[in-house]
Amino acid sequence: MTAAMTSTVLVVGANRGIGLELARELKKRGHDVVATCRETSEALEALEVEVHRGVDVTDDTSVTALRKALAGRVLDGLIVNSGILRRTSLDPLDLATVPKSSR
16 A cells, blocks of 8 residues: 555554454554554554554543544544443344443
């Protein structure tokens, strides 16, 4: 990817699992990655991407602080990979509980 084609992607929930791998792949493909997490990880720090720690998507103050930190930045992509699945089983799945899992 050339400098003129470089895009900036915000990955919310990037300290482990799917979010970490998405951040890793985006960086590998030449994107500028802005990663957020409640708590960082050694693996995320090793990517040498821009990391915003202490971001909790269920806390308005935390989200406002991130908005202020990114003010004026152009983001070309957003991946929201954060949340907590509170159910221990998908049988039976009550779809009304899914939105509550991200709070």
